[in-house]
Amino acid sequence: MPKILVRIEYLDGVEDPESETVLKNLRSIGFGNVASVRISRSFEFDLTGNEKEAIKSVREISDKLLYNPVIQKFTIQKISD
């Protein structure tokens, strides 16, 4: 049963107030060496069928629901067979 990970993150150049808030507060508690923060979101799927079919399904799921192409991008990674 293939296990597939999808990671959703903002496109380069899209301002993310949540990441900016984390960065600002990390610096205020002493982590001045943090240059930037990027928050992303991941979804882990267990699917039936073979790896090729699983990746095809997860790509469709990403297109139809998980990401918004206006401001986000996604990457797909196989975790295990």
Add this chain to the structure above:
Amino acid sequence: MDSKSILPESDKPRVAILRMEGTNNEDEAFHSFRRSGAEPEYVHINEISRGHIDLEDFSAIFIPGGFSAGDYVRAGAIFAARLRFSVMDKLVRFISSEKPVIGICNGFQVLAELGLIPDIGGRQDRVVTLAPNISSRFECRYVYIRMTSRNKMFSARFSNGKPRQVPVAHAEGRVLASDMKIIDAIDENGQILFRYSNPDGTGCGYPWNPNGSVKDIAAITNPAGNVIGLMPHPERVYYNFQMMGNEKNDPNGTGKDFFDSVVDFILRK
């Protein structure tokens, strides 16, 4: 008494107020439509997907605010995916017949996810989204909006350019497009229905623009003007006593003018 409120039941336009788990403000919308002379009905998305309800039987569709499906994945994304899966063709036909489809707050996010606004090319492309507020806060307070298009649905009551007080309550209301040319195009097409404003209409900027929306956009429409996405909540200020400060002395709450405009538009058709 308003003449529309004494219309026979059978002559009142039916308005479908869509709901699923997590929607809210539908009660305020229901009562606003009823007070303005329409016959609102709650329609759960399951009734649509099971074929128990035909949207063509209605004169308008309203998608309320809230946190549909918990706003999991993204604000409005699951609600939009459910609608796309079950009734997208019917929705497009409904819109082609020039009937109003109005999404407020989370409903605006749903319409943007569906690509029904701004829909410049008529292909329901997703080109606009509602991103997290620049302030990184849930902004819940009164703001002002002014009409900046020639939309015929609202021109009678809103076209004088006077800023109108209305509440907002959202964390993701910043209008962004995949390309700034899209914003310029919807501006040139007259699709920016309302913009945020300061109280005297002389400027904007935070906090008057509560979310950092490009060009101070508070509401946009499709090219025909009958699909409307609006971030503020007129349904919460139907009466003047629901307004704040000097606006309590206005004859109507902003919501009454908003919903009267929609119902009048339906009745004129």
